[in-house]
Amino acid sequence: MLDTLAQQLLLGLTNGMVFALIALGYTMVYGILEFINFAHGDVFMLSGFFALTLVGALGLQDAQGFALFAQLALVLVLASGFGALVNLLIDRLVYKPLRKAPKLAPLVSAIGVSFVLQNIGLIWGALPLDVFGGGGQPAAPKSFPALLPTDNLLGDAALTLQLKDVLVIGASLAVMTALFLLVTRTKLGMAMRATAQDPQAARLMGVDVDRVVAATFLVGGGLAGFAAVVYALYINTVYYQMGYQNGLYAFTAAVVGGIGNIPGAVLGGLLLGLVRAFSDQFIGAQWQPAVLFGILIVLLVFRPSGLLGSTAREKV
Amino acid sequence: MLVVESIRAAHGAIEVLHGISLRVQAGEIVTLIGANGAGKTTTLTCISGLHKPKAGRIAFEGKDLLPLPAHQIVTCGIAHCPEGRRVFPRLSVAENLALGAYTRSDKDEIRRDLDKIYGLFPVLLERRSQLAGTLSGGEQQMLAVGRAMMIRPRLLLLDEPSLGLAPLIVQRIFDVILELNRQGTTILLVEQNARMALKIASRAYVLETGSVIAEGTGAELLADPKVQAAYLGDG
Numbered sequence: 001m002l003d004t005l006a007q008q009l010l011l012g013l014t015n016g017m018v019f020a021l022i023a024l025g026y027t028m029v030y031g032i033l034e035f036i037n038f039a040h041g042d043v044f045m046l047s048g049f050f051a052l053t054l055v056g057a058l059g060l061q062d063a064q065g066f067a068l069f070a071q072l073a074l075v076l077v078l079a080s081g082f083g084a085l086v087n088l089l090i091d092r093l094v095y096k097p098l099r100k101a102p103k104l105a106p107l108v109s110a111i112g113v114s115f116v117l118q119n120i121g122l123i124w125g126a127l128p129l130d131v132f133g134g135g136g137q138p139a140a141p142k143s144f145p146a147l148l149p150t151d152n153l154l155g156d157a158a159l160t161l162q163l164k165d166v167l168v169i170g171a172s173l174a175v176m177t178a179l180f181l182l183v184t185r186t187k188l189g190m191a192m193r194a195t196a197q198d199p200q201a202a203r204l205m206g207v208d209v210d211r212v213v214a215a216t217f218l219v220g221g222g223l224a225g226f227a228a229v230v231y232a233l234y235i236n237t238v239y240y241q242m243g244y245q246n247g248l249y250a251f252t253a254a255v256v257g258g259i260g261n262i263p264g265a266v267l268g269g270l271l272l273g274l275v276r277a278f279s280d281q282f283i284g285a286q287w288q289p290a291v292l293f294g295i296l297i298v299l300l301v302f303r304p305s306g307l308l309g310s311t312a313r314e315k316v
Numbered sequence: 317m318l319v320v321e322s323i324r325a326a327h328g329a330i331e332v333l334h335g336i337s338l339r340v341q342a343g344e345i346v347t348l349i350g351a352n353g354a355g356k357t358t359t360l361t362c363i364s365g366l367h368k369p370k371a372g373r374i375a376f377e378g379k380d381l382l383p384l385p386a387h388q389i390v391t392c393g394i395a396h397c398p399e400g401r402r403v404f405p406r407l408s409v410a411e412n413l414a415l416g417a418y419t420r421s422d423k424d425e426i427r428r429d430l431d432k433i434y435g436l437f438p439v440l441l442e443r444r445s446q447l448a449g450t451l452s453g454g455e456q457q458m459l460a461v462g463r464a465m466m467i468r469p470r471l472l473l474l475d476e477p478s479l480g481l482a483p484l485i486v487q488r489i490f491d492v493i494l495e496l497n498r499q500g501t502t503i504l505l506v507e508q509n510a511r512m513a514l515k516i517a518s519r520a521y522v523l524e525t526g527s528v529i530a531e532g533t534g535a536e537l538l539a540d541p542k543v544q545a546a547y548l549g550d551g
Contacts, residue, residue, distance in 0.1 A: 190407070194407060203386040204402075206388075
């Protein structure tokens with residue numbers, strides 16, 4: 001029983017980390033623009049395709065030892081960079097021209113961008129590459145090779161702890177710490193927080209709000225790209241709708257934590273991962289969405305602005 | 317130093333400034349007085365670039381400000397301390413002041429200016445790690461003025477610094493305005509408290525529904541019966 005609990009706790013934490021990484025992108029953009037980037041999950045998805053393409057090109061499935069880890073680190077960095085650039089490109093091409101339009105316009109456009117990106121995913125999956133199984137079935141899930149050894153680090157213990165668990169949790173924590181330092185300790189981070197609280201006043205301090213918005217999309221997209229590699233290493237699959245499903249969960253996590261609140265997104269992501277794991281174990285996987293969104297509704301009835309969200313917007 | 321020439325500005329379809337012209341010479345305290353809705357705040361936001369006028373010209377030290385975005389006007393040497401204080405409520409007092417120095421990189425001078433502001437407003441030093449949203453109205457106004465001074469402006473635009481404050485605090489804020497002016501900062505002050513503003517002003521403009529209807533030295537306008545009746549409550 002205890003082992004089952006520990007196993008689900010581990011599963012919940014690792015899944016929760018992925019949700020948290022994606023949720024950060026939703027919450028940061030919302031914090032600054034008060035806009036839900038519904039295409040954010042699909043940036044995560046495309047980064048997954050990018051990572052798998054890279055794994056194939058580098059021949060990573062046959063690499064071992066130091067070469068494997070060095071190239072895996074390279075894939076992580078490049079996929080983060082890819083996610084960052086795609087996210088920035090979307091902002092400049094689609095959202096920026098609509099900055100002064102009524103709020104519904106960018107929101108509906110984001111849903112449109114989401115469909116466009118999913119179709120790019122389908123086209124990408126149709127490329128005749130070995131890693132895509134020749135590209136004959138673009139919509140089918142593509143298997144992402146299990147690059148990391150699957151031995152139990154705890155030997156014969158009933159609890160299974162694999163290297164990928166350690167890697168997912170460790171790397172995610174490292175990235176979240178870096179983000180925390182960026183936001184609290186750097187000039188850019190201070191400008192981001194100031195812009196989120198009062199963009200007009202930030203401009204009067206000499207902050208180029210447009211550049212802060214660009215930096216926010218870069219950081220959010222980078223986190224989504226990073227999450228995509230972590231997810232692919234963990235779940236061993238990428239498919240064109242993975243952004244829709246995980247994006248919805250991550251968005252829920254951001255709302256549960258208090259949308260616009262950075263620690264809230266991490267808390268919400270971990271909570272969602274844990275609830276999901278335990279509900280699968282003790283209630284049944286078929287009930288997962290009902291349990292998750294049921295909890296969301298109850299929570300929002302009692303705390304409409306989320307766990308860490310401020311109860312009222314402070315406007316003097 | 318600052319030349320504003322027949323600017324016209326609109327909020328949506330409604331024109332609120334119908335050709336305002338004014339001048340500020342280096343070293344002056346110039347004040348804009350007038351009733352609510354006369355266009356005082358809009359005039360300031362046009363100068364600092366938050367609002368772009370439809371027509372007219374604004375030049376600062378010979379440089380045309382109209383094509384510049386607000387964050388670049390700051391680097392020209394103009395600080396705007398906006399109406400309603402607009403401190404960043406979930407940043408600490410120290411972080412708010414640090415944002416004032418956002419465009420600067422002269423570390424030692426920033427340190428010196430910070431000490432100067434803490435000297436002028438010791439309460440800000442006491443509360444430097446407190447969130448700005450938890451300060452009282454008067455303290456927030458001091459923070460807003462201090463934050464604008466961290467820009468180290470040559471021209472400081474002050475919008476309603478006395479709004480909603482106790483008389484004693486208002487006096488303190490006006491003393492500081494005079495002190496900053498003596499130290500060399502030129503000031504353009506928008507004030508509802510016309511009597512106090514005219515007393516410290518070198519020159520003043522009276523605005524009514526988007527136009528300048530009178531101008532003169534502070535003393536002249538204080539003595540003007542029409543101004544007394546309309547804005548000083550002596551009618």
